Amino acid sequence: MSPLVSPEHLTSASQRADEAVGRRNRGATTAGRGSGSGTRAGGGPATERGTRGVLGTPGGRAVVGLLLPVVLVIAWWAATAAGLFSPVQLPSPASVISAGIDLAADGSLWHHIAISVQRVLLGFAIGGVLGLVIGSILGLSTWADAVLAPLVGAIRAVPSLAWVPLLILWMGIGEDSKITLVAIGAFFPIFTNVYAALKHVDPHLVEAGRAFGYHGLRLLRTVQLPAVVPSVFSGLRLALAQAWLFLVAAELIASSMGLGWLLSDSQNNGRTDRLILAIILLAVIGKLTDAILGLVEQRAIRRWS
Missing domain, CATH: 1.20.5 (Single alpha-helices involved in coiled-coils or other helix-helix interfaces)
Structure with a gap:
């Protein structure tokens, strides 16, 4: 079946x-x-x-970045208009603008700005070059690292105001002492970044450079520094911010011109409007210089990285 x-x-x-x-x-x-x-x-x-898409263009990022400052200015105006603060404690935005117009009319405002920018740029240039050179030496030489690193680390811990009396004693109250103090402030961020970055450069990259006949300064300039360009510019931007901080410390104590002096003079004379104006100018000019350095950083990274 x-x-x-x-x-x-x-x-x-x-x-x-x-x-x-x-x-x-x-x-x-x-x-x-x-x-x-x-x-x-x-x-x-x-x-x-x-x-x-919004943040991918410089214009879009600038507009987004302005939102919070605009909100703060509106809140500032609202607080002063409501009488939450006295004019001595917090003057209105209109009072600060008026103070700026008065200072600009007699030309003193531009002189304060020019003097401070000049001091920062000179001190930043000197401190940046020294930080780059000494950071490179300690980052590449074991002997230099062992001899100098403890001393540099100890000096880095000294507060900025501690240098002022000594610099005035040695150099007087002229431009030399102020620029030297700014250079001290700018030195350590770039030194620290370059020193640490060179310690961690890929050894295979260094060996490849030596195989092509690069040694010493040529190896540093051609292979090692281009490998740490992002770290170098991170140090430069920190150094620039530090230079502005040290500038204010110098001008608060021993100066007769500059934005730091304007801060101190406004406090002594009870001109809170000018005091706030000086703070805003320091913030705006500091941001502008940082933005310029950021553009240089982008070009350098495209070229060497």
């Missing part, structure tokens, strides 16, 4: 069942992909692309 179902029929039925399951699984996968792409279209990545 022949079987009711033959093995061939069982095999073909099994194959058809497997194909049906496969088609169902592929359909579910396609549906899942479709729903996933719909989620992306309405949610995360599309929104992220939109956000990147």
